Amino acid sequence: MDTLQTINDVPVLMCAAEGGTIAGEREALDFIGNASYQGAEWAVIPVERFDEAFFRLSTRVAGEIIQKFVQYRVGIVVLGDISRHTAASPALRDFVRECNRGRQTWFLAGTEELRERLTRGSA
Template sequence: MSDLRTIHDVPVLMCAADGETIGAERDALDLIGNASYQGAQWVVILAERFDEAFFRLSTRVAGDIVQKFGQYGMGLVVLGDISRHTEGSSALRDFVRECNRGRQTWFLADVEELRERLKS
C-alpha cells in the first residue's frame, strides 16, 4: 500500500516497502498512474524495490524508468543505501550525481534528506 504525504506543501507518494519489484517501464507507468490519480508530484520508492538490473546501466532499465517519469512530469526518488551498487560502477556513480543535480530524479539516503530537498 502506498501513502500520500505532504512535505513542504509538495504531495509525495511514498511507496510501500513490500510491493512488486520494479524492473521495467510498465512498472513505472503503473506507479506514475497511481501517483497522478492521487495528486502526487513525486514518487518515493525504496531502493530495494528495484530489480538488480536497474542498477546496471548497461541494461537501460534505469534510463527507461527515469525517462518515463520525466515524460509524465513526475518526480522520482530512489530512497536508501545504494552504495553496494555504486562502489562497483563509476558509470552509476556519475548517473546518480547527475540526477541529484537536477529537479526530476534524486537518489537520496533517507526521508530527512528528501525533506531538505523539497524545502528549497
C-alpha cells in the same frame, strides 16, 4: 501500502518497501498512474523495489524507467542505500551525481534528505 504525504507543501507518494519489483516501463507506468491519480508531484520508491538490472546502466533499465517519469512529469526518488551499487560502478556513481543535480530524479539515502531537498525549493 503507499501513502500520500505533503512535505513542505509538495504532494509526495511514499511507496511501501513491500510489493512488486520495478523491472521496466510497465511497472514504472503503474507507479506513475498511482502518483498522478493521488495528485502527487513525486513518487518516492524504496531501493528494495527496484530490480538489480536498474543499477546496471548497461541494461538501460534505469534510463527507460526514469524517462517514463520525465515524460509524465512525475518526479522520482530512489530512496535508500545504494552504496554497494555505486561502489561497483563509477558510471552509476556519475549518473547518480548528475541526477541529484537536477529537479526530476533524485537518489536519496533517507526521508530527512528528502525533506531538506523539498524545503530548499528544489522540487
